[in-house]
Amino acid sequence: MRRSRRLAVPLLAVLLVGAAVIGSGVVGTPGALRLRGADVSFTLQEEAAGTVLRDGGRTAPIESVLAAHGATHVRLRVWVDPAAGSSGDLATALALARRAQAVGLGVVLTLHYSDTWADNENQTPPAAWAGLDAAGLAAAVEEHTRAVVSAFADQGTPADVVSIGNEVDHGMLWPVGSVSGGDWSGFARLVRAGLRGLAEASGPPPSSMVHLAGGGDAVRAAAFADRLRDEGVLPDVWGLSYYPFWHGSLDDLGRTVSALAAASGTDVLVVETAHPWTLQDADGTGNIVATRDQLPDGDRFPPTPEGQVAWYEELRRVLTAVPDGRALGFMVWEPGWGSAVEAAPGAGNQHDNLTLFDRDGRGLPALAALRPPADAV
Template sequence: MAPEDPSPPAVPSASDAPGRSDDPHRLSRRTLLAATGAGAGLVPLLAVGAPAAAAPGSAGQPGGPRTSAPSIRGADISFTRQTEAAGIRYQRDGERGPLERLLRAAGANWVRLRVWVDPPAGYSDLAGALRLADRAHQAGLKVLLDLHYSDFWADPGHQDIPAAWLGQDLTTLARTVRTYTADTITAFARQGSPVDMVQIGNEVTAGMLWPVGQIYTDAGERWPEFATLVKAGLAGARAANPRGHRLRTMLHIDRGGDNGGSRWFFDRVLAQGVEFDVIGQSYYPFWHGSLADLTANLHDLAERYGKPLVVTETSYPWTMANGDSLANLLTDPTALPDGATYPATPAGQAAYFAALRRVLAGVPHGLGTGFFAWEPGWLPGVGWEPGAGNPNDNLTLFDWSGRALPAFDVAYSAAPTRAA
């Protein structure tokens, strides 16, 4: 998830092939945040792509036999050191503790940490991620490393080359990506908290490291250039991984409810000979469609590619109120496609995460591997950029006093979930 910037290029779906799809309503989260900062209103958005087929199965209310818990039950906790510095303290069932410890106590087993190359002071730099990784490791949690290859937020509409890398041609930039990735992986291993999974880029639906690795341009689609950079990152990660340690690699896009767009991307990436382990998807219902859309997409991807599937980012509102002066990304309950079943209340949020677990359990061949809630502890007091507010404070798993909401235990429990 990333909160500002210009609208991304339209991403084709399979139904548009071989042409392009243009949807002027598909804005990035950064565009929305810039708009809220200017006092503009928000509109409900859905991702571009072919309409999803009817879901095989149901994501309805529990009542059937129990299904096993997802093998990955994680959270992106990248803002944790900033929230702590702001005086935010977390508690679960009356017990206070660091976020990673509360996650582990609830049943979580992974955290996700983003790293920017040269960010604003205090924002997701390597040193901060290393400290969080050490804390997570001490708590018994595995680490997914989210490399943005940018100095600040990267998403489908914003993939800026780090300032220090500007002017490099494709060959030089690929060498830089490989070295940077290897050095970063080495840093985690050296301190005794080796990375367990790594993303080569964040929401790389339209490429990375623009303009060199941008896929969609006025001159046409440039998959070989993008693939060259991804392969360089993968090679660097594998070369630096400690001997005997298992490192999984992920490609992450933002097409959770869009099967056409997902197939368009992964068909073309695999045709370039890119070898990776895990398919990652962002899925925010208010942007990416219903749980039925997600179900249909994950079922098709499992059958089509045979790779583990992870919902790498997700969140759901527990309120439509606002915890600070900056308007939230989600302000309209009608933007929730399943809002009648899962309203924007603490109970509705908990029911959403139970349903998400059931969706993952139903993916063919056991490939619905798990999920990461995005920044469940990002409470008011920490801005999306220095001096700004928080547009995410109604999508957390804690209330604004730092108390865990019901969804916290529902999401992370290692116990089986009732099937639909």
């Protein structure tokens, strides 16, 4: 089958309180692995630093390499007011969306409601929103979401999936939206505001997503979905980050995806994942994965190009086995992010051995994992 450029069949993002539909989106026909791709948000910085990628002996931009291997989407992040020269500004994301569309790839958009990285350990409100109360933050989230999503649609590159926040296991926009004290009302109010922003944006309505970090903890993920549902909120898609060196084995991932899908009745996207192809550090700052014993299946899937291939093939198998085809797919975390670009000034890159390209920019064999599922060919 020809690679899908756009996911086609809508599921509804439902605000359960009052059964009001406040957003809808495109998530595709039933079946696993319908969405495959990678986060490419560092691309312009890499290119400015002189990074050149090659695949099959020919130079090519990363989006072309991904598309050639069967990817359907790129993932892009947008911060509110990032520092100059960072990777999360809207103009960069829009430029990368245009490049992605030119080779037939759709967009998964992640909104960090922060001026920098927002994740399960950091959810700092943007400086411009400092001092806002709950109502003010909700209004800011709604307007920011509407404006950013409209910007993608207005340039002819509408997002297919939009994540309301990034790794929001403990809420977002702390302290107002924190759930750590057991009160979820502030967080739920902010998510609903984001969903309203999606519904108000121009262009075709994207699918909504809520993204959790703990891709290997089935009990916690299902409990989170249940708790948010109790607050009257259900996204179209649940997102998970899954890194074996932090979140356990691929079997743990399979159980988590299955539990989350069953708890919510919606699709689940592994929106971040990666596996090392080497233990060598390229920039002298050390790497997140420095020893084989950090990998739960390190003997089975060693940190080598061959081990990386085998790991991604098992990832595909595990996701395909999720009941009812609820595993929407997976996105590789920044496969082109090499040592030329730092995560932050002075921080280096501790992920330079998790790429899908070697130190000379040559595509690694694991790119084959982006191919369509066998039953879609």
